């Protein structure tokens with residue numbers, strides 16, 4: 001849903017507090033300056049030095065052979081799946097994962113690839129037993145199982161390295177390859193306290209979004225083994241993602257990798273604080289009605305009065321998705337401590353007036 005937010009600036013904070021997602025951030029003045037100064041070239045010819053630098057930089061950091069800049073996380077996941085699988089082959093994926101529920105079944109529509117969702121565990125991780133049960137026998141009635149598609153973080157939940165490796169090992173036991181949708185890869189690394197290479201080693205290919213917690217206006221990078229690079233670049237071209245002087249986006253990505261990763265722990269701390277303070281406004285034990293994972297707080301308002309609450313907050317310059325019945329409040333680059341205080345004060349006015 002999109003809103004006309006032009007008249008919704010909070011009088012108290014002088015800016016809009018948009019909690020719907022970490023995709024709503026606006027590039028900072030410094031990021032815009034670096035974008036405008038970026039050295040660029042034609043990337044379809046492989047001649048954009050800033051894109052080449054970003055792809056190399058991320059590949060080295062994550063311990064992969066190479067990287068390909070994509071327009072979006074959706075395109076990056078799709079190019080990965082299409083590069084791993086052919087028509088009549090199958091991906092096995094968590095039933096709450098973005099590639100399954102929010103990417104318009106692109107792999108099936110464009111690649112003739114079957115998508116098989118499986119139940120996940122308590123942290124939304126892929127369970128080895130469920131992977132094993134989903135793998136098809138070598139039988140002409142079945143698609144050919146090919147890829148296990150993981151995600152981390154999932155709905156803000158950071159899945160431990162042990163659980164990720166259990167899924168990867170199970171995939172390998174069945175000769176399946178692995179992809180990780182790491183739209184919020186660095187939020188997961190921040191929470192788990194592991195190295196970037198350790199998390200990236202849980203899958204053969206990894207998709208990283210620059211546009212979410214890292215705060216760039218666009219762009220994702222697919223990290224992959226050398227032998228898949230040609231396929232991924234061909235699919236990207238076919239999908240309309242062969243950009244030209246897109247080094248302006250890569251420059252924002254390099255800036256974000258250097259400046260916006262360390263601060264992800266602040267988003268997590270603000271989410272923890274917000275969740276702990278909001279506990280007093282929910283029914284029951286709190287556990288079923290308020291959850292916090294990395295930078296996300298999931299809140300189910302009492303008395304199922306979600307629409308009223310959303311309107312009340314909107315009048316105070318705070319934007320949330322309508323609670324249906326749960327709403328998600330996401331901490332990001334454009335949310336400060338004083339914004340969190342304004343949010344809590346507004347909740348207090350709502351529930352106590």
Ligand SMILES: Cc1ncc(COP(=O)(O)O)c(C=O)c1O
Pocket residue numbers: 023071072073074075098099151153181183184209211220
């Ligand atoms: C987990 C996850 N994966 C992939 C995507 C897709 O990213 P994009 O919006 O850049 O296509 C999103 C978008 O929010 C996401 O949350």
